[in-house]
């Protein structure tokens with residue numbers, strides 16, 4: 001990590017726990033390199049706070065390479081900051097100007113309660129997955145790949161939906177805190193493949209029911225989710241989920 | 256809960272109701288706009304007044320219009336209800352800074368809908384209520400049967416009333432007929448001599464345009480209609496027909512009468 005010469009003012013949301021009231025704290029930071037990632041800049045800030053005997057800022061992160069989806073930060077009014085198709089961990093300080101003031105907030109949604117500072121509880125997403133985002137196969141060895149031919153187009157389309165990393169930026173960006181983009185991507189990736197057919201109808205019904213009961217809002221097709229999604233998941237998935245859900249409600253044997 | 260009520264009370268089900276009623280209202284707008292184009296005929300309102308009689312007496316149209324009133328209420332009720340639920344889903348703390356990557360109209364459908372509801376109430380009390388319950392003057396048109404042209408018109412005295420909305424009789428000369436109808440046309444003429452009302456109508460049509468530029472496409476998406484073959488058509492219809500052509504045609508009506516009034 002090379003030392004740099006950017007100076008920044010950070011306004012960061014601090015909140016002790018889910019019950020306490022939060023507020024913004026302002027920090028000034030010098031010697032930031034434009035080559036640092038946004039999280040590395042936070043590491044520098046936290047080291048400084050620790051050395052000053054202050055409580056470091058809690059934030060989620062794991063892979064730091066754009067695949068785990070934990071690095072949820074709402075930066076200057078946009079989830080994952082100003083770039084398109086990029087997670088916070090892959091955002092670099094060169095996307096900001098020396099002297100900038102950067103406002104950092106947690107995801108704000110009733111279904112994503114704040115745990116501490118910038119960390120929110122996204123287990124509501126896990127519960128949506130548990131409700132149906134899987135295929136049930138009592139399996140031994142992996143079967144021969146060639147015994148189940150899948151056209152490349154289907155595989156590609158399913159893969160594009162499967163690229164969703166469950167980061168929650170779609171919910172954070174949505175004025176309705178709707179989880180439709182996430183849920184639709186998860187329903188799509190399975191409904192597009194032969195392995196997903198057996199549970200296709202029940203999956204759509206159960207995942208939507210879980211999504212509703214978690215307190216996410218209803219989609220009004222504003223499109224902010226897809227515009228902010230680090231994996232650029234398309235709105236086509238939402239239309240597909242609408243078809244899957246309404247179609248299975250009308251035709252499934254669940255009465 | 257039966258599967259049907261369960262479906263309709265899910266988030267997607269509620270959206271389905273908003274989408275279907277909205278699309279019905281969209282088709283109504285087409286019919287209403289096409290019918291009202293008769294205001295532009297220079298026959299002193301004969302075609303328009305007869306069209307009004309048809310629209311208010313034909314049993315099929317009457318049934319559909321009661322459906323229409325119900326659909327407006329259902330659309331508004333579910334729209335506001337979803338807006339409330341969605342606001343609650345946002346949680347109690349607001350973002351300090353928001354840089355939303357979506358269109359203004361898509362984010363303000365409830366606000367635009369409220370404007371439209373006010374518009375509909377004013378519009379109906381101005382014309383629908385007047386026609387049904389108010390006292391509108393009658394007008395008689397004498398029509399040349401061979402030519403089909405209006406040869407004479409006469410405003411009936413203020414206290415003249417018919418038991419029906421229209422009376423048609425063949426004159427003694429056997430070459431002309433006389434039609435006496437409630438004159439909604441003159442009502443429009445008078446109403447739109449008021450510049451404030453004209454402005455209100457034009458602003459109402461701006462709200463229609465903004466509501467539908469998002470609404471039509473959004474309704475299709477909610478129905479699951481999203482396909483590379485048809486999306487260009489949906490976009491075209493949503494923008495050109497519903498957000499431009501129809502609001503412009505409607506806005507042209509009050510403006511037309513106002514200009515007419517100024518030139519008198």
Ligand code: SF4
Pocket residue numbers: 069163164165166167168169170171181182185225228229230231232233
């Ligand atoms: S759809 Fe996109 S924004 Fe939403 S959880 Fe998945 S990757 Fe994140």
Ligand code: FES
Pocket residue numbers: 060061062063064065066067068069070071087088089090
């Ligand atoms: S830390 Fe894993 S995606 Fe950012």
